Every structure is written in structure tokens, then in C-alpha cells.
Amino acid sequence: MNSDNQSSRPRGSALGWWVLGGSALGVVALGLLASSILERREEAVVGRLTIKQPVGEWESDNSKWGVNFPREYNTWLATEKMDGETKYGGNVERDHLANNPKLVVMWAGYAFAKGYNAPRGHMHAIDDVKNTPRRNDKTPATCWTCKSPDVPRVMARDGVKEYYAEKFDHYVQDVTNPIGCADCHDEKTMALQISRPALKEALTRQGKDIAKLTHQEMRSLVCAQCHVEYYFKGKKEQYLTFPWDKGMTAENMEEYYAESGHVDWTHAISGAKMIKMQHPDYEVFSQGVHAARGVSCADCHMPYKQEGGVKFSDHQIQSPLLNIENSCQVCHKWSEKDIKDRVYSMQAKHHEVMDAAEVAITNLHLSIGEAAQKGATEEQLAKPRELVSKAQMYWDYISANNGFGFHAPQESVRVLSKALNIASEGRLVLAGVRTKLGLAAVASTPDIGTKEKAQAYIKPYVDAQNAKKKAEEAKAAAEEQQKKQVKNAPKMKTISR
Ligand code: HEC
Ligand code: HEC
Ligand code: HEC
Numbered sequence: 001m002n003s004d005n006q007s008s009r010p011r012g013s014a015l016g017w018w019v020l021g022g023s024a025l026g027v028v029a030l031g032l033l034a035s036s037i038l039e040r041r042e043e044a045v046v047g048r049l050t051i052k053q054p055v056g057e058w059e060s061d062n063s064k065w066g067v068n069f070p071r072e073y074n075t076w077l078a079t080e081k082m083d084g085e086t087k088y089g090g091n092v093e094r095d096h097l098a099n100n101p102k103l104v105v106m107w108a109g110y111a112f113a114k115g116y117n118a119p120r121g122h123m124h125a126i127d128d129v130k131n132t133p134r135r136n137d138k139t140p141a142t143c144w145t146c147k148s149p150d151v152p153r154v155m156a157r158d159g160v161k162e163y164y165a166e167k168f169d170h171y172v173q174d175v176t177n178p179i180g181c182a183d184c185h186d187e188k189t190m191a192l193q194i195s196r197p198a199l200k201e202a203l204t205r206q207g208k209d210i211a212k213l214t215h216q217e218m219r220s221l222v223c224a225q226c227h228v229e230y231y232f233k234g235k236k237e238q239y240l241t242f243p244w245d246k247g248m249t250a251e252n253m254e255e256y257y258a259e260s261g262h263v264d265w266t267h268a269i270s271g272a273k274m275i276k277m278q279h280p281d282y283e284v285f286s287q288g289v290h291a292a293r294g295v296s297c298a299d300c301h302m303p304y305k306q307e308g309g310v311k312f313s314d315h316q317i318q319s320p321l322l323n324i325e326n327s328c329q330v331c332h333k334w335s336e337k338d339i340k341d342r343v344y345s346m347q348a349k350h351h352e353v354m355d356a357a358e359v360a361i362t363n364l365h366l367s368i369g370e371a372a373q374k375g376a377t378e379e380q381l382a383k384p385r386e387l388v389s390k391a392q393m394y395w396d397y398i399s400a401n402n403g404f405g406f407h408a409p410q411e412s413v414r415v416l417s418k419a420l421n422i423a424s425e426g427r428l429v430l431a432g433v434r435t436k437l438g439l440a441a442v443a444s445t446p447d448i449g450t451k452e453k454a455q456a457y458i459k460p461y462v463d464a465q466n467a468k469k470k471a472e473e474a475k476a477a478a479e480e481q482q483k484k485q486v487k488n489a490p491k492m493k494t495i496s497r
């Protein structure tokens, strides 16, 4: 490995005294320091590495790559660890529904109400997707896409379209290696690469030239293969698609989904047509100051590490708060405690607004549900349903994204405030309807204080919805049968003529 190139990168400590001197000078120095680091990182090491024991195209066995690069391999293995907890994140398992049972009501009728955990290290990706209660025998193969380097391998073998259209269970034997080398690296040169078609397709639709992406862009784009908002396009096709055609803000996505007519599910209590956002990490991050200054995901989550005089990228991708010295302190000469306090205070403010939005949205679902039971018409409920759906989509764009507000603090609070505002408007419109029905302006909140209580509360609604769905399916099947008979009838007439 070319370690000379790596060790020519400036060490933060040598420039440290600069940043300490006065705030004005500090800001200038930080700017200089950051830009010199970023320029150095333009000089890619990857892409010029020789591989002693070459691996085949789409080799998904990470240990084979590891023979050539033991440091990267050993740190990559460390993503299995579950020993580091931060105030809101870390590599431990966290049950979001147990910690915040409101979510069960917000997702009533959708699989997320059954189970939703915080992410842990990449090494657990295969186990976690297999074990989530959200999976069943109808789950499409598309769900494997962000879990394993076996995916580009089977895509190359079976065809991309064909792979998406398969069932999840079809690939259980095939997909076994957790997120690894082939996901991000070209096997011949080790250059960073995009192995997933969905990202290439989304960038191309935006008019970007894939061949002209800079090395620094690639240090985030390898992550954007998976850490993004997506949906499965087409009932049969289940084609993995990023809704980026109008841009990457919450507003852009709202516009995209409204135009496409895509709906993820109908809410079991309020009857609203809902969209579930999935971790738009790259999109939200892109709107923060670090992205604006050209800092990449890898700068914080894969900082350089020193071992026996060799500098290499730490492949133990994790919360940077568990590794402040190598990540943040390369650019920020604040004490470790100051950095942590600063981040925790940003995250606490973020949670305050997020919680307020959740309370308003949960109550709006319940209030619409009660009004429907007490005889409100579809017409009366149309506007409140539209607003609860929109509020939740905005809330989820932020809630589902990782970093708990840190990646783009202002944008996060702006979008959460918008969600809260829309939910409040919904409650106001609905209050008029409810008053006419002789109901209080808003529904009283039932006891949903634990995950179990919340799940028990939504169960009758979900059961009723499922029964209705089944009856509709049976009716549709009967109609289909009848159509076939009618179709056959004239044919017989023709013959008899
Ligand atoms: C999630 C994406 C990702 C995965 C998975 C990944 N890498 Fe990397 N790797 C990177 C990034 C980003 C860099 C930094 C490249 C740069 O800026 O020069 C890198 C750098 C490297 C380098 C160049 C030297 C260095 O350390 O900076 C080697 C060698 C390497 N990786 C090997 C591996 C091996 C072996 C595996 C599998 C065990 C692996 N990588 C898995 C993203 C990844
Ligand atoms: C092939 C898809 C894929 C790629 C590429 C990928 N990730 Fe992930 N990432 C995941 C999945 C899936 C999880 C959740 C794993 C779990 O909980 O089992 C995850 C989890 C994480 C976590 C949580 C780890 C913890 O300890 O809690 C971080 C941080 C993270 N990824 C950052 C990154 C960064 C930074 C990059 C790019 C350098 C990247 N990921 C590239 C799919 C991916
Ligand atoms: C590669 C350099 C780099 C790294 C690594 C880095 N930062 Fe920054 N950070 C910057 C730059 C550049 C700015 C913008 C400040 C400016 O230009 O004046 C900034 C701004 C900030 C701000 C103020 C912006 C705001 O949104 O309020 C905070 C807080 C911050 N960084 C925290 C962190 C933390 C925590 C880490 C580690 C997880 C980190 N940074 C890692 C370069 C970096």
C-alpha cells in the first residue's frame, strides 16, 4: 500500500495552535485547514493500489479481499462490535417502538408498527434484515439490495429487473456476506465505485455525468447507494427507485410522490393515504454546513487511523462520537468534551421539536379515526387526511434520517416545524367537523404508554382493515372470474354463427 501518499496529509495537531487563537482567526484557520485536507483527499490512494492476490469480479467474500488489505479488513470486522452507546446513537440495539410508542400509532396498518430498531454496525445487516418482523413471504428481493456485496453479484448473474421482481426468500442461500469491499471498491484498482444501479439511474436522471464525479464526491456517494430515501416502483416490478427527479428536499419529494401517485399504505385508524420515508441520510446531510464545505461522509465516519507508521481509512464505520479524536478533532480544535456537549445540545433541541410534531400527528390520526366512527363523511375527512399524511411525510423525512439533527441542524428543525404546523392546521380543520358531530375539538389520548399497549390499541383497527382488504380481494377475484366467462361467451356465439 502506498503509505507515503497517506502520511503526507497534514496532521491536525501541527496546525492546532492556529485554530485556538481567537475566534475570527479560528474561523479562517479552520477554513484553510479543512480545505487543505479536502484537497489532499482529492489525491486518491485508491485506484492506484496493486493487489497481490487478485480477487474475481463481484467477489463477495470479504476475507479474500482482506488478505491484501489486513488493516482495512480488521477494522471492517470491528463493525460487529456492540460496545458503544452515545446519548441517541451508537452501535447498540435500540428498540424505537419501545422507546417511543407513539410511533406504533403513527404507523398503524404498516409493518413498521411491528418492529423498528436503530441501525447497528454493517456486519449485522444480513441477520437484521432476516429477523425483522417487517418481513414475510411476500417481501420482495429488493429488500436485500442495501445489505450485501452478493447483491451486485446476483444482479450481474440474473439481471437487475429480474432480481427486483423476485421474492426475498428466493435469495436466502445466495445473499450471505454483510456489506463489504465489493459494495464500494472496484476489484482491480480498488477505486471507489457505485455498484448499485438505483444511484446511477437517479444521478443520470438528474443530468449528472457518472464518469465525471470527483473523488471527494465519491467519498459520500458510496454511502448514498444505501443511506437514502427510496421506494419500490411498480407492484410487480418492485424496482428500487430514488425519488430525486425534482431534487432532494422534503418539498421536492412531496412533489415527486404527488405526481407519481405512489402510496405506501392506508392508515388503519385515520384512513389517510401515507408515504413512509426511509433514512434520507445523504439528502439531509447535503443541506448542512459540512456538505456545503465539501466534507464527506467518510471524513467523519471513516477517518484516517495510524498503525505502525501507516495511515489508512478506518473501516469501522460507526458513530463519530465514539471516535472524536480521529474524526472531528482533525478539523476542530475543541476539547472532546466541548464537541460532545455541542452535539448533544444540538440533538436535544432537535428532539424537542420532533416530539412536539409526533404528539400533534398522533393526535390527528386518533381524532380523524374517532370522527369517522361517529359518522363524519369522506368529504369532511378529505382535508384532514391529506394534512395528516403530509405532516407525517415531512416529519418522517427528518425522523427516519440518521444523525439526530446533527447532519443539517437548521434544515431538520425547519422541516419538523413545518410538519408540526401542517398537523396543527389539520387539527383546526377537523375541529370544525368534530364540533358539528358533538365531539370535543380533539380526541383524548388512549393509554399507549408502552409498545405493547400501543400495539394492542391499534390491533382492532388493523384487523378490521385486513378483513376489509380480504373481502375486497375476494370480490375482485370473483369479478375477474365473471369477466373471463363473459369473454368466453361471445367466442362460442361466433362459432355457432
Ligand atoms: C461503505 C464503503 C466501503 C466499504 C464497504 C469498504 N471500503 Fe475501503 N474505502 C472506502 C473509502 C470511502 C475509502 C477512502 C478512499 C479514499 O478517499 O482514498 C476506502 C479506502 C480503502 C483502501 C485504501 C487505503 C485506505 O485505507 O485509505 C483500501 C485498501 C480499502 N479501502 C480496502 C477495503 C477492504 C479490503 C474492504 C472490505 C473488507 C473495504 N475497503 C470495504 C469505502 C469502503
Ligand atoms: C450496501 C449498503 C450500504 C452502504 C454502501 C453503506 N451502508 Fe451504512 N448501513 C447500511 C445498513 C443496512 C445499516 C444497518 C445495519 C443493521 O442495523 O443491521 C447501516 C448502518 C450504518 C451505520 C450505523 C452503525 C452503528 O454502529 O450504529 C453507520 C454510521 C453507517 N451505516 C454509515 C455509513 C457510511 C458513512 C457509509 C459510506 C462510507 C455507509 N454506511 C455505506 C447500509 C449501507
Ligand atoms: C474535514 C473537516 C471537518 C471534520 C472532520 C468535521 N468538521 Fe465540523 N465543520 C467543518 C467546517 C469546514 C465547518 C464550517 C465552519 C466554517 O467554515 O466556518 C464545520 C462546522 C461545524 C459546526 C458548526 C456548524 C453548525 O451546524 O452549527 C459544528 C458544531 C461542527 N462542525 C461539529 C463537528 C463534529 C461534531 C465533527 C465530528 C463528528 C466535525 N464537525 C467534523 C469541518 C469539519
Ligand code: HEC
Pocket: 086, 087, 088, 089, 090, 091, 118, 119, 220, 223, 224, 227, 281, 282, 283, 285, 286, 290, 295, 296, 297, 298, 299, 300, 301, 318, 319, 320, 321, 343, 402, 403, 404, 406, 407
Ligand atoms: C461532520 C461529520 C459528519 C459527516 C460528514 C457525516 N456524519 Fe453521520 N453522523 C455524525 C454525527 C456526529 C452523528 C451522531 C452520532 C451519535 O449521536 O452518536 C452521525 C450519525 C450518523 C448515523 C447514525 C449512527 C448511529 O450511531 O446510530 C448514520 C447512519 C450516519 N451518520 C450516516 C452518515 C452518512 C451516510 C453521511 C454522508 C451522507 C454522514 N453520516 C456524514 C457526523 C457526521
